[in-house]
Amino acid sequence: MMRFLIEIGFVISLSLGYTWSLAYTAASDPTAQTRAASARPAVRYVQYLAKNSDDDFDPRKDRYDPNPGWDIDEGSSDDEEGRPKNDALRQELEQYGKCTPDLFLSSLIQSDVYKWMMEHKEDLVFMPSDQAALREKEARLRIANKYLPDFYAGLSALSAHHKTLALIYSENWDDGPYTCVWLASSNGLVAYSPLASRSPVSDSVTDDDFLQLIWNALRVEVRSASRAPRKREGDDGCDGDTSGADIPLTQAQIDGEFSALAKAKSYLLPESISSALEKEYVPDARLLIIPARAAQKIPFAALPIGDRNLVDLFAPMIVPAAEDIIAAKPSNLRAAKKLSKASLPGFLVVGDPDLSYDKKRFCWPKLPHAREEASFLASKLGVGATVGASANFNFVKSSLKAGQNTLRLIYFATHGITDPINPADGSFLALDGNHLTGAALRKMKLKFSRHPVVVMSACFSGLGKVFPGGVFGLSDFWLGAGASQVVVSLWAVSDAGTRDLMGLFATELSKRFALGAPSTGGAEIALAVAMRELKSKEKDPAIWSAFVVIGRPAP
Known part of the structure; x- marks a missing residue:
């Protein structure tokens, strides 16, 4: 020690x-x-x-x-x-x-x-x-x-096709805890500010202060009760609504959602930062967010900036650390572009597994649209989807091991469980036969040479254990195995809502895989485009802002 x-x-x-x-x-x-x-x-x-x-x-x-x-x-x-x-x-x-x-x-x-x-x-x-x-x-x-020059060189390289800014949160402990937020471009610091020591919610700021505010307004826990899996207790017969259907919102409820998001924004994006973001906006720009503590759980895409939402200005994504931006230096990007031109297909799409074997431990709400979601994406990519009883642990394990040098996209449409205490053993993606935990991924000792995009279209798949530097969960095990980006959810979205958003996302993502050009961007651009399109039809931010991209930005 x-x-x-x-x-x-x-x-x-x-x-x-x-x-x-x-x-x-x-x-x-x-x-x-x-x-x-x-x-x-x-x-x-x-x-x-x-x-x-x-x-x-x-x-x-x-x-x-x-x-x-x-x-x-x-x-x-x-x-x-x-x-x-x-x-x-x-x-x-x-x-x-x-x-x-x-x-x-x-x-x-x-x-x-x-x-x-x-x-x-x-x-x-x-x-x-x-x-x-x-x-x-x-x-x-x-x-x-060379650290700082390399950091700015990384931002400069990433801005070749999409203007890229970095938003960094840091928790500091000299003379008591305080948090700073920094906005940087390839030209240097754009704006910086301390975060308020008092929040509009309570007398002091806690990790879950704004998260709870947003979750209450979006009614995350109420919605999750009918659609998220849960452990069985005693003679629990898993009765109740297992359709995962959405609850219609009144206009007052929608107004309440946006009011909560505005309060969270006033703390997380102080005026100097939010006004700078508006000034820095150009089409197809990206915002790379390096979080502190529980900030990774916040739906930054939905935070209001002026009369718009952040996703209308930028494609936001979570970047675990500054080194992930430094890795985008021109020399590294040239190697990544050369690798991306390989002709191997490399797509693994898994959805709607048969979970009847595990009904003694968990109540599994039905996911009538998960199979449709997986099949739609697979058809866009020109491959088949693995569903039902075939979507089992042994198949996934063998496919991952065999695809370490070929896989470019790994997609799961299933249930997920998150453990905020022990994410390695307690968090998993539900599969037939056995579940895919972080510990199981680590035990496989995977090393993906093509740095695939991993999509975990499952409830709460982006959550985990909170540390000073962010949230550690299932996504980190994928990144540790060589994945470039992991798409995760922040709460339990309805089955139909997930299908609509991820259907649009699948369309955008498949275009980028087909073109293979760096100018098209990666999962972060595809998800932002999908959010904007669904947002134009669906007012409820709980539906269109539930997913986020974590990892390294695409060239």
Whole structure:
């Protein structure tokens, strides 16, 4: 454990070095200076660091000062408390609090650390105290750093065909917990803001604060009662409505849904962020969201931006960590494009399995449209769907193992169970004969060379255990096996509603597989197009915004 803490402390310490390395670049590169002069406060702060950095720093004698100063103008001085006399900078500091540009680098690194920790079942229980030792590591990496340039290079490469922005949430613990949100483009930071310490829902912000607000308004739990599977208890005969039919909404109920979404938006997308999103909009743009804690459970697509919803402006998707954006550097994308041109079909479509063998443990509501959903997609792809008794664990296991070098799409239309305590063993996709758990996937030791898109069209398939860096669930086991993107649901959608949305999604996705061109985008673009089309016919956001894409953005 001690070794683990030391290693993580080292990684976090890099973030400090990255700030100084960027400062070095700004000071030595005239082009960077020109670009920085007209940029936002983020680069202005870097200019300060560049001008005031001490190249003679001795980590064995000097201790690290986390707030070296704020005065940028020549000849001005700070007040007695070390705050800048410059009114503009003082106002800036008061507005953004601790969410200052230098923390952005730390937030990016933190997302990678959290991802590693979730994969290794570790929680974050450390705050390094020996700042001198950290600074020693920082000094060695000051000029060699390529992390931030690689991050922006990744965004630039991803913007070749679809303008791509990144929205990063970071939870910080120095002097008490607080959360920052950052909006970045390939040109640098666009906007940043702290999240309110008090929410419009309660006196303090908790993990499930806004999630519960939205779920109550969308009546997720009420709807789930008639359509989501559940464990049997005692002599439970599984009586009741098992059709999964939708409950008609009144206009007042729909208004209540949008009111709840507006409250959540006011916290998750502060005015500086939401107004910047409106200004940055261009057709077919993408928004890559790196979440903190339970933010991954929020239906960002439905959050209001002006008089529209976020999905009307951007194709949103969840990206687990900054490294998933860095992986999109041009050199990596060239290899991915070369691989995507292979002619192998590689589609596995499974739906509506026979679950009669497991009626003693669970109540399984009927899914009359799941078979139709799977068959429709398969027909679009020119393959057959595996349904009923054939949709069993042994078939899926052998197909996954045999398709490690051929599969491009893996699609399940079935029931799902999510365990927020033990997602490896308790979360699964329901199949005949046995269920597909995260632990079973890990045991198969799959390594997909073609990085397929995986679709889990099942209730709550996007949920799991909440960690500081996000949610760990079934999708992470697929990503760990080499999947590029995983499409999941945030709640239990009606069978008919799922069929309608996923039918549109299947049409869009099949077009992209047929064309195989990077300009067409990936699952995130296909899902956004499907949502917009269904949204034009279906007012209820619980129907059209229930799914999200997790993983690495397509080229």
